[in-house]
Amino acid sequence: MEEFNGNDQAFTRDSLYGTASEPTYAGVTSFMRRRYSRDLQGVDLVVSGVPFDTATTNRPGTRFGPRAIRTASVTSAWERHYPWEFDPFDHLAVIDYGDCNFDHALPHKIPAAIEAHAEHIVQAGCAMLTLGGDHFISYPLLKAHARKYGALS
Known part of the structure; x- marks a missing residue:
């Protein structure tokens, strides 16, 4: 277990590994208190919304x-x-990447935005845990994965 280093581990956590204690009622709510980051270097798993x-x-x-x-x-x-x-978390370097950005006022561009978001992460060699959203988000995510790994079934 990582040594307790205060609140807001989403920003203050030193290591991408391990679990550390933080009061459940305080601090920034990243996924499982993982560090928020867009740096994919050395990351095994990216949590993204x-x-x-x-x-x-x-x-x-x-x-x-x-x-x-x-x-x-x-x-x-x-x-x-x-x-x-x-x-x-002792075995996987995990970050919370934040949410996919897109403009709800331009629905015809949203699938491409989701696909590009996922492709950036997957092409960096990271696995994804994606928090949704409705069922539609699966299609652009699968397209991004298929581009790297080939046909999926």
Whole structure:
């Protein structure tokens, strides 16, 4: 477990590895208290949000999913998870990359923006954990992965 270094580990964390304690009611809510960064050097896993729900009918609101998941994740970010006998953050360098940026007023450009966002991360050799958003976001994400890895099934 990383030594406690105060609040806002999303900005102050020294290492991309390990788990550290921080009060669940305080601090910036990055995913599992991972450091916010756009530097992909040496990163194994990138957590990124796609706050999009325009492809949903009668059930909007999933655009708030990435923020809500990050907020909920801090309640369990302080210790190894039962019943696991290991902490995945001891083995993986993980960052929170923030959210994909796009203009909701230009819906015809959103799929390309999501695809470019994912392609940048994947081409750097990082795996992605993407927080959504509605089901539509899967298509541009899959296209970006297929461009690097070939056909997916």
